[in-house]
Amino acid sequence: MLKSHPSIAIRSVEGVLGFSRQAYYQYWQRQAGHVNQEAVVVNLVRAIREDHPRMGTRKLYERLQDELTRQHLKMGRDALFELLAAHGLLVRRRRRRVQTTFSRHRFRKYPNLISALLIERPNQVWVADITYWFTAYGCLYISLVTDAYSRRIMGYEVAPTLQAVHCRTALQRALDQLAGKEGKPLIHHSDRGVQYCSAEYIGLLNAHQVQVSMTQQGDPLENAIAERINGILKNEYLAHQRVYSLAQAQTVLQQAVHLYNYQRPHLSCDMLVPDQAHQKEGKLKRRWRNYYRQQVVDDSVVNEKTD
Numbered sequence: 001m002l003k004s005h006p007s008i009a010i011r012s013v014e015g016v017l018g019f020s021r022q023a024y025y026q027y028w029q030r031q032a033g034h035v036n037q038e039a040v041v042v043n044l045v046r047a048i049r050e051d052h053p054r055m056g057t058r059k060l061y062e063r064l065q066d067e068l069t070r071q072h073l074k075m076g077r078d079a080l081f082e083l084l085a086a087h088g089l090l091v092r093r094r095r096r097r098v099q100t101t102f103s104r105h106r107f108r109k110y111p112n113l114i115s116a117l118l119i120e121r122p123n124q125v126w127v128a129d130i131t132y133w134f135t136a137y138g139c140l141y142i143s144l145v146t147d148a149y150s151r152r153i154m155g156y157e158v159a160p161t162l163q164a165v166h167c168r169t170a171l172q173r174a175l176d177q178l179a180g181k182e183g184k185p186l187i188h189h190s191d192r193g194v195q196y197c198s199a200e201y202i203g204l205l206n207a208h209q210v211q212v213s214m215t216q217q218g219d220p221l222e223n224a225i226a227e228r229i230n231g232i233l234k235n236e237y238l239a240h241q242r243v244y245s246l247a248q249a250q251t252v253l254q255q256a257v258h259l260y261n262y263q264r265p266h267l268s269c270d271m272l273v274p275d276q277a278h279q280k281e282g283k284l285k286r287r288w289r290n291y292y293r294q295q296v297v298d299d300s301v302v303n304e305k306t307d
Contacts, residue, residue, distance in 0.1 A: 037073050038083055044068075045089060051259055054091050054236035057081055062265050091235075108202075109192045112222065113213035114148075121281045122149045123181060125213075126174060128190040129226035130162065133234060135243035142253065143170040146229045148189070149284070150277035151266050153229065158253045160246060164195040168204055175208055182208075189213040191223055233260060 041064070048055065048063055055063075061077045068075060075083070084090050119125050125148040133140045143166050145155035155174030159166040171188075178186075188210045190196040196214070205212055215222035237256035243249045261274045269277035270285040277284060 037075070040071065040073060041068075041075055041080070041083060042087055042089070045084065049089075052236060052264060053240050055264065056091055056236075057084055058267065059265050059271075060084075062271050109197060110212045110214045112189075112216050113187050113211060114189050115222070117187075119149050120283060121184070122147050122152070122278045123178065123184065123186055124149055125187045125189055126154060126210075127223055127226040127229075128167070128171070128188060128196065129223060129230055130167065130193065130195065131230035131234060133158065133238055133249070135241075135249060137243050137245055137249065140243075140246070140249055141166070142230075142233070143167040143195075144226065144229060144233070145170050145174040145188075146226060147274075147278060148225050150272075150274050150280070151225070151229060151269055152261055152274035152278045153233075153257050156253060156257055158246070158249050162195065164198040164201055167195040168201050171201065171204055175204070178208070185211065187211045187213050189215075189223065190226075191215045232264075233257070236260075236264075 044064055044067055045060055048060060057080060058077065061080050064075075064080075081090075114125055117125065126145050127148050128143070128145045131142050131144070133142055138160065140158050140160055141162050143155075143157045143159075144153055146153050154177055155170040155172065157166045157170040157173070186209075188205055190213075192214050195201060202212060220227045233256055237259060238252065241252050243252055263273055265271040265273055266277065267287045268284070271287055272280070272284070
């Protein structure tokens, strides 16, 4: 039996289905273009994820805009969520906790100076915290000093212990970046851990005329910015890394801080990367809000309120 030519088959059902042959072909051309656009976007996302393997979807969307415009492609944020979900590219949060704060000690504890403070410039408030990092080498501890205005990591150190000397190294790195920028008041805010209350640490702050501020109740929300930066650095840049020595850990952390400071946009800083925000002054627009999705939940969205 002779098979009908496709054009004959299409013509035979035009009247029944209510569309023309031209509309039929236009439909499939649009579908082919749509599939091709999705493939391009997925490849762009994979390229970004090579350096930022756990970057959330809203930040990916922001990073993609210039390239999408250059290639004359259009894709909304919701469509990007759906596309990444279909390809298994949404980020899921990992949870594991280690106690890093020991506040029952003999050293002086300081009041909270920033609870009602309006932060309007860089180097007005620095927040400090210690977090853990599980590696093949063992559990390591990361000390960070972050600018509260720009979210820029100013100083960092990684070590196999919680000794105060490592926090002091991170602080010294941050202070070194103030060279030539002294003169305006600076507050250092942290929890009440023994490392931050130690004579060595407080002495370094005093030597640079930095005011000391501390949390009062042990509530993580009293140092929310520092807690959030800890999570970003670990979950987006360190969790996937295989580290087998302290020297390797130091190199990986240095690279992570560079990527975070110079390439990762922040919802709390008008989608500027931290280094860009650090050049600004005045109120930065916050571009986050809570999103509740019925079917697909991207942890990088739900948990980015303080980002």
